[in-house]
Amino acid sequence: MSLDYPLHKLSVYLSDDAGSSITLYALKQAFVFAKSWIPFCKKYGLETRCPEAYFSASRNNDLHHGSSTDKLTRDNEIIKVIKGDDNAMNVESDKEESESELPPLLVYVSREKRPSHPHHFKAGALNVLLRVSGIISNAPYVLVLDCDMNCNDPSSARQAMCFHLDPHLNSNSSFAFVQFPQNFHNLSKNDIYNRQIMSIFQFIASLNRKYCKLNVIANGDWDEARFLASCVYEKNTQWGEQIGFMYHSVVEDYFTGFLLHCKGWTSAYYSPSKPSFLGSAPTNLNDTLVQSTRWSSGLLQVAFSRFCPLTYGISRMSILQNMAYASLAFQPLYALPTLCFAIIPQMCLFNGISLYPKVSSPWFYVFLAVYASSLCQNILETLRSGGSLRMWWYEHRMFRIKSVTAFLFGCLDMMMKLLGLKEIEFLPTNKVVDEEQDVRYKMDIFDFQTGTTFLFPLTTLSILNMVSLVVGLRRVIIERCFDEMFGQIFLSFMILMISYPIIEAMIIRKDNGRIRTSVTLLSVSVLMIFFSFKALASVLLFNGGLTSKLHILSWVLIFVSEFLLFFYWLIGQAYRWRPVSRTVYPERLPEDTELPSIDVFRYTADPKKEPTVGVMNTVLLAM
Ligand SMILES: O=c1ccn([C@@H]2O[C@H](COP(=O)(O)OP(=O)(O)O[C@H]3O[C@H](CO)[C@@H](O)[C@H](O)[C@H]3O)[C@@H](O)[C@H]2O)c(=O)[nH]1
Numbered sequence: 084m085s086l087d088y089p090l091h092k093l094s095v096y097l098s099d100d101a102g103s104s105i106t107l108y109a110l111k112q113a114f115v116f117a118k119s120w121i122p123f124c125k126k127y128g129l130e131t132r133c134p135e136a137y138f139s140a141s142r143n144n145d146l147h148h149g150s151s152t153d154k155l156t157r158d159n160e161i162i163k164v165i166k167g168d169d170n171a172m173n174v175e176s177d178k179e180e181s182e183s184e185l186p187p188l189l190v191y192v193s194r195e196k197r198p199s200h201p202h203h204f205k206a207g208a209l210n211v212l213l214r215v216s217g218i219i220s221n222a223p224y225v226l227v228l229d230c231d232m233n234c235n236d237p238s239s240a241r242q243a244m245c246f247h248l249d250p251h252l253n254s255n256s257s258f259a260f261v262q263f264p265q266n267f268h269n270l271s272k273n274d275i276y277n278r279q280i281m282s283i284f285q286f287i288a289s290l291n292r293k294y295c296k297l298n299v300i301a302n303g304d305w306d307e308a309r310f311l312a313s314c315v316y317e318k319n320t321q322w323g324e325q326i327g328f329m330y331h332s333v334v335e336d337y338f339t340g341f342l343l344h345c346k347g348w349t350s351a352y353y354s355p356s357k358p359s360f361l362g363s364a365p366t367n368l369n370d371t372l373v374q375s376t377r378w379s380s381g382l383l384q385v386a387f388s389r390f391c392p393l394t395y396g397i398s399r400m401s402i403l404q405n406m407a408y409a410s411l412a413f414q415p416l417y418a419l420p421t422l423c424f425a426i427i428p429q430m431c432l433f434n435g436i437s438l439y440p441k442v443s444s445p446w447f448y449v450f451l452a453v454y455a456s457s458l459c460q461n462i463l464e465t466l467r468s469g470g471s472l473r474m475w476w477y478e479h480r481m482f483r484i485k486s487v488t489a490f491l492f493g494c495l496d497m498m499m500k501l502l503g504l505k506e507i508e509f510l511p512t513n514k515v516v517d518e519e520q521d522v523r524y525k526m527d528i529f530d531f532q533t534g535t536t537f538l539f540p541l542t543t544l545s546i547l548n549m550v551s552l553v554v555g556l557r558r559v560i561i562e563r564c565f566d567e568m569f570g571q572i573f574l575s576f577m578i579l580m581i582s583y584p585i586i587e588a589m590i591i592r593k594d595n596g597r598i599r600t601s602v603t604l605l606s607v608s609v610l611m612i613f614f615s616f617k618a619l620a621s622v623l624l625f626n627g628g629l630t631s632k633l634h635i636l637s638w639v640l641i642f643v644s645e646f647l648l649f650f651y652w653l654i655g656q657a658y659r660w661r662p663v664s665r666t667v668y669p670e671r672l673p674e675d676t677e678l679p680s681i682d683v684f685r686y687t688a689d690p691k692k693e694p695t696v697g698v699m700n701t702v703l704l705a706m
């Protein structure tokens with residue numbers, strides 16, 4: 084609300100998927116607060132206008148806390164307002180202030196959700212806001228902000244308008260959106276979970292609106308707005324398929340952007356040195372992996388559909404842009420080669436089978452060159468973007484960890500979906516910061532308080548690598564076959580270096596963030612069963628000939644994995660071109676520019692709550 088923009092041209096909509104009375108109450112308080120806060124910001128030219136960020140920076144929390152306790156005491160009244168459908172509309176207006184001083188229009192929307200109707204998560208919430216705002220303010224531009232993001236630069240909307248109003252950029256009215264990079268306010272110096280390298284950006288979309296502005300506010304006729312926010316409204320319509328934000332995938336930002344680009348819309352990527360918006364990144368392993376799993380499933384939903392970038396996009400956009408979309412869509416498949424590299428060479432080392440060329444052979448240097456050059460490329464990129472070697476190492480570690488967990492579960496989700504066994508869901512990330520976990524994050528200590536499903540692959544692979552390295556080294560010393568086995572020993576060693584925090588958390592650590600002994604025991608048992616089964620099969624089924632068959636199979640798998648990695652590397656090259664080819668810097672708008680109006684969308688959801696049944700309110704809080 085305190086954007087540096089003509090206030091009567093802004094309308095702020097809050098979608099509350101949790102249908103929570105506290106949110107509604109907080110919104111009312113926010114409006115009251117805004118009446119004094121906005122003039123205060125303007126008078127003193129504050130740059131940080133998100134009250135929470137401002138007060139935490141100045142360590143003056145009194146005002147903030149004062150208002151929140153008052154929130155709590157008046158809670159019951161608000162629940163009545165929310166539940167009683169008839170009283171839901173609540174118009175508050177303060178006639179004493181002159182029009183230009185009034186805070187922007189503020190609207191609370193809690194859409195109707197019923198288990199029998201898919202609500203399509205965030206994209207569904209956005210589309211409801213598109214429709215409801217269409218009959219209230221119907222601005223030609225929309226600014227979309229997640230609940231865990233805040234505006235860091237009050238002039239951001241003006242800056243974005245520079246692109247939209249630029250006659251050169253928008254010469255044939257095909258300019259759709261300006262995207263800002265995701266920046267976070269809660270990262271630690273080294274960011275062990277590596278959220279910084281995130282590369283999915285969205286924020287401002289201007290879409291054709293289907294509605295013309297009705298004077299809902301004056302008439303007090305809310306039936307239309309209620310109907311638009313009801314769960315039956317979209318039945319047998321093109322919403323989510325042709326109109327609004329797209330439903331096909333849980334990464335609706337990626338998919339909607341992809342389709343807009345396919346349809347010939349253009350966009351700008353704008354990354355000013357002072358970040359325009361700041362969000363909250365997950366700061367523990369569990370949240371990071373939950374989020375990555377959702378993204379992996381959502382990306383594969385696109386990759387394995389008729390919208391696969393490599394087929395659908397190839398004729399509709401430039402080859403580089405298409406490669407960038409494709410490399411993201413297929414990224415979760417990294418799980419497969421990564422798993423092969425973490426299991427097969429180690430099993431072979433354990434059994435004394437050599438997979439890679441001898442150190443003395445010239446072919447060895449081909450492998451070495453490929454491996455070293457890809458590492459060097461990554462290191463250089465991290466250093467060039469202002470990172471350190473240590474950051475590269477954390478990034479590298481986190482990518483491997485995600486490959487064998489989140490990416491893997493994304494692949495499994497997708498397989499179950501293809502087999503019709505499961506629907507993919509949008510599990511919102513946790514928004515509550517756990518003090519203890521936060522302390523560990525700031526000290527670069529991993530927090531392994533997460534489900535066994537996520538931990539099991541990590542512990543099992545670490546133990547497998549540990550055992551095979553020890554057995555392998557023993558064999559090398561006894562049989563003197565260092566030359567043949569060097570590749571595999573080196574690989575196991577690297578994996579163990581990457582897994583160091585996992586091993587430490589299994590064996591040494593005693594704090595709450597350690598890995599539970601039960602998980603370690605489970606991994607050990609599964610490995611023991613696996614090894615004894617192999618020995619048994621070798622004797623009973625193959626008369627001891629299993630080793631040679633395994634040798635061939637291992638070779639094939641490693642070859643396929645190397646090939647897949649090369650394929651990813653190749654399509655991933657397009658990314659490296661993107662910042663250069665798409666970053667444009669806006670010029671300042673002339674002082675007398677007539678600015679268009681903007682509808683600001685914010686939306687929240689309660690991850691722990693079941694879909695709200697039957698709650699449907701569109702509350703006009705202020706005008
Ligand atoms: O049923 C839902 C689920 C989510 N949300 C909202 O969607 C936003 C994003 O959810 P969050 O839990 O913060 O997920 P993130 O992983 O942080 O979101 C990232 O990934 C999403 C795609 O998966 C993108 O839409 C987001 O812009 C991007 O920040 C939040 O405002 C939620 O309140 C809803 O309104 N309804």
Ligand SMILES: [Mn+2]
Binds near residue numbers: 363
């Ligand atoms: Mn978020």
